[in-house]
Amino acid sequence: MSDDDHSPISTREASRLFAGLKSAPALVLAVSGGPDSVALMWLMARWQRSLARAPRLTVVTVDHGLRREAAREAREVKRLAAELGLPHRTLRWRGAKPRTGLPAAAREARYRLLADAAHAVGASHVLTAHTRDDQAETLLMRLLRGSGLAGLSAMAPFSERDGIVLARPLLDVSKSQLIATLKRAKVGFADDPTNRDTAFTRPRLRVLLPLLAAEGGDIRNLARLATRLARANAAVEVLADGAERFLRLRDRGDAPQAGQRSFEASAFAALPDEVRLRLLLRAINALGHEGPAELGKVETLMSVLDQAIAASLRAGTDRRPILKQTLAGALISLAGGRIQIAPAPARRRKGGIGAGEGGS
Known part of the structure; x- marks a missing residue:
């Protein structure tokens, strides 16, 4: 990406970001209404129109039932999706909500609902709008929890859940670039107050990021560290594969x-x-x-x-x-x-x- 983190994403840059998804039959876009996911939807719609043969896109909004504003935000996403010519579905997390571990439980429910939606429309991938900022915050959260090498690798560009590929094509894009992209396109987005609620870990860490940046630990460097740790983790996985084969060969008759x-x-x-x-x-x-x-x-x-x-x-x-x-x-x-x-x-x-x- 451009060194200018406040520059809108160009058509060429978007084509590079989404190039690996061209052969997918259909894609589900997870769109909450915030700037990151709205930018993903807008960029994907523009990218789809530029292709002779493009994947089918379905926009899905998950309403966790935790905020009154969520239903209105889902309707706004539906309106914008319709303007872009994209089908939209709102899925709701029903049932009792846990008193502790709510963010983790909500995340688990969201991915389960998104995977179900992907199966329903024949999509091979669910796309989320995680950014470089999210990657840096995830690294910090896991570092403070004492995670091992695999955990410190943070989020992978691609992972798998319930037979569906979870894709994060914006992991090397800053939130400020996505906001700049929407401002240039004159596209509005929602502001989720829970992103500033210091009752949760991620917003508390977000407040600390400017202090870390002053010491050289800015978002770009933290995300780069996660990438390097992911490379090291992949190498250790290869070694573990080889060790497993070695131990099996030694077993001979003791299988x-x-x-x-x-x-x-x-x-x-x-x-x-x-x-x-x-x-x-x-x-x-x-x-x-x-x-x-x-x-x-x-x-x-x-x-x-x-x-x-x-x-x-x-x-x-x-x-x-x-x-x-x-x-x-x-x-x-x-x-x-x-x-x-x-x-x-x-x-x-x-x-x-x-x-x-x-x-x-």
Whole structure:
């Protein structure tokens, strides 16, 4: 993009941003009515008209039922979509809303509804208007929460959910450029007051961004850091893939039973820490039944496992379990020089972590 973050996005720049989407049969645009998503809709409509054969576009607005203004904003998006010649649907998040973790729950509901809408219209992609500013804020949020390398990679340009590709074509575009684009086109947009509500984490961090920028931590540099961490994360994933193949080759006749994963303990212990951590995460998330494992708890498990492996190597090949622990609905055990991961028996009662359990 242009070095001038306040310049409107040109037709040529928009064509480059959306070039990878030309062959899609249909696309769903997630448009809330704010400047970012309205700009995405306007730019996509202009891009569609420039193509001889273009994907079908459907605009979807999700009303979370959390603000009175949301219904009016959805109607305004519908009006603008009609002016652009685009079909529009409003989807509502119904049911009781949680008292805690509301932003995360709303986000989960939004993506679920968007994926359902994409399936309904035969779309291969859902497009969101996340910007460079959003990427920088996401990096900061995850940094403060102590995320690992994968989390610090922030948002990917493309990801997958429920058989639908989530595309974020504006990740390298600043919010100010999108606002400049709308001002030049004389297109209005809504102002969501929750974006300034310091009861939520993201708006509180947004207030700090000018102070960070004064020390060199501006939005562009933070987003660039997320990109570099994403490259490093992709490289570690390749190493983990290779390590998984290596461990399988060493297994020979000791392949695990169906529905289990198994590693030779001594070979596993020789791998780099980050690779071993990812192999454990993959196995636990694949076989557990209580949701994704928390990184910190898997790190604790790996530390306990390291101690158990060292003890087992000193003790010889005793087949009795040296370690037996549950985490995120998976059972991890060490016996006979092998690490076994399998689905854990369902818990009979709720409560704290019992003896020998790692929790979830």
